[in-house]
Amino acid sequence: MRILTDYLFIVAGVGVLLSILLIWQIVSITNVLPSTIFPSAYSVVLSFFSQVENGSVILAVIYTLSRLFEGYLFAAAIGIVAGISIGLNRLVNRSLDPLVQFLRPMPSVVLIPLAILYFGLVDSVIILIVTYASLWPILINTIDGVRSIDPLVIETANQLRITGLKRLRKIILPAAAPFIVSGLRVSLGIAWIVAVTAEMIGGIVSNGVGVSIFYYLNSGNLAPMYGAIIAVAIFAYFLNRILLVTQYRLMPWVARSSRMLDHEA
């Protein structure tokens, strides 16, 4: 019975998504919104599948993702290492906190033009700004995670003379991990925004999904434009999902409280 209702809810949930497509189709064929600027859901889905078949849309997303991940992984490496070092040292934490709190809330896309001024119209501008933008949530969450360790645990570790790498692996990382993963999720969302915005500003790169979307928009080719948007939605959904599942699998004990961590970030 329970499994049956679970199924019903999944069917209903997917039904809501499908009915959005249905409303879109109706709005388009009844010309509530002119179909020239709002092609029917059916033609968009058809276009999406042919874009997938000839590989154009997948390739565009992969170009975007390759830059995104390069920056994102840099940020993760810097953020986790720096976060642990800062978090472990009270004095360093105290002195850097105001600077971090000042730099974090800045809308980081504004640095794209500055990076263009310094480095010209090259790929690495996007990678650099993605690194900068996604660094903050990871860094701050890692610091918080390290500082959240119960003083009693630290005291016990001291008594048992657990030091060095063993201390890092057995005590610090497990305690900080849920915070770090939730920082990684927040950062991923920001990295997407920065990477795609940089492509849309134009002139920096000639490939990527932001470039394709505006290319289709300007050439009035709207069905493939929506197809590209759908492709981004699918990739963004699964990347987010992967991090969520990692969180649940690796740290089932924080599954509940981790959602609260996202809110804090």
Added chain:
Amino acid sequence: MKLEYLYGVLPIAVILVVWQLLPQLGIVPQQFLPKVSSVFYEIYTSALLGQGRYQLGANYLFTIERTLLGFALAAIIAVPLGIVIGSSRSVNRILEPTLEVFRPLPPVVLIPFFILIFGINDSMYVAYIAFGAVWPILINTIDGVREIEPLYLDLAKCLMMNKVRSFFRIRLPATSPYIVSGMRVSLLLALLVTVAIEMVTGHNGLGFSVVYAQEESDATTLYSVIVLLAITGYVFDLLFVQAENRFMKWYKLSQNLT
């Protein structure tokens, strides 16, 4: 205590001094890194006095107005909707797939969609920013409503509160820490997507100014916009920190107790 404040000021002071000295001593050319003093002078003349061709003051107001209107619209939509979704387990489960699909979607990819529907005008900006900023408030409100201590609801029953009264006296206050922390994330997200769409549409606002300044290779204006936006983001965040400390004290206390 006083000494600890000094520790925090020190790194910022060092950065400002180095930033001033590098161009001043000619180690870095000024067209790449303008002096701090010229950046603040530019902010004073262009943003406050409205001189010069960049009109930073007027563009700043465009940006702030859009950010706040978009944020307000997001909050007006998300809080009631979140309460409705969170209050019913069935509604929550039915809408969850839809929310999970739209939430991770980077809002910038929908800029063309909003332009096609509204054209490039103020309602487009506000609608788009609201879409971009709505998710943290919505998700937090849903979670907040769902995670109310059952004890509180039992208390409402014991006191024989009616639905309206228990909503305003129990549910809403219990949810408010979640709503406020969602709003804190949303406001900064609203600022980010505002600047992003202004850069992409190139119409007006600080996002437009910064792209224009880059085309003119005007580093002083570039840095002025960056400093202005950094201060704005900082103040936005600080307001929420203050609000959290002020109104949510009981929540923080209760968190420490458990």
